[in-house]
Amino acid sequence: MTGAINTAGATEVGYGRKFGLGIELGDPTGIVGKLWLSNVNALDFGFGFQHYGWGRCYYDQANIRRCGYQDYSFNVDYLWQSNIVRGPAQLDWHIGIGGRVYFLGEPADTRNRDFNMAARAPIGLDLMFNTPAFLEVFFEVAPALYLLPLDFGIEGGLGVRFYF
Numbered sequence: 608m609t610g611a612i613n614t615a616g617a618t619e620v621g622y623g624r625k626f627g628l629g630i631e632l633g634d635p636t637g638i639v640g641k642l643w644l645s646n647v648n649a650l651d652f653g654f655g656f657q658h659y660g661w662g663r664c665y666y667d668q669a670n671i672r673r674c675g676y677q678d679y680s681f682n683v684d685y686l687w688q689s690n691i692v693r694g695p696a697q698l699d700w701h702i703g704i705g706g707r708v709y710f711l712g713e714p715a716d717t718r719n720r721d722f723n724m725a726a727r728a729p730i731g732l733d734l735m736f737n738t739p740a741f742l743e744v745f746f747e748v749a750p751a752l753y754l755l756p757l758d759f760g761i762e763g764g765l766g767v768r769f770y771f
Contacts, residue, residue: 622646634763636657641686647687653680653681682706696737703729709724710722729748742767
């Protein structure tokens with residue numbers, strides 16, 4: 608009689624698969640990625656985009672009042688990640704440090720464009736699954752210190768990444 612050995616499935620995120628791409632909904636909403644450098648360290652990056660309806664008002668070239676602006680940003684964070692629970696799913700938490708560069712303004716009106724930078728410290732939860740072993744769901748909050756002008760804010764969101 609031959610016995611079959613059943614091995615428990617394990618997530619491949621961060622172990623066999625080191626690079627993930629996905630989306631995040633929040634502040635800002637955008638395209639996100641993660642590159643694992645080791646089993647506990649990763650680089651997290653994102654391209655955020657939003658359009659606000661009443662953030663700023665200005666007069667265009669025809670002297671018509673317009674309100675709104677577009678916000679594009681790019682961030683890179685260095686993360687340290689540690690396991691909380693392992694089972695049919697793996698729950699990790701992470702903390703990090705990084706920065707975000709913002710390009711703010713109405714693209715059609717060069718008078719109302721701005722630039723800003725922020726130092727940020729993300730902290731969050733990451734949920735990886737045994738099946739499918741290439742999926743990561745995450746939640747993150749990132750206190751941010753904006754530099755131009757000096758201000759404080761909270762960024763964050765809920766997202767998903769698919770690993771290759």
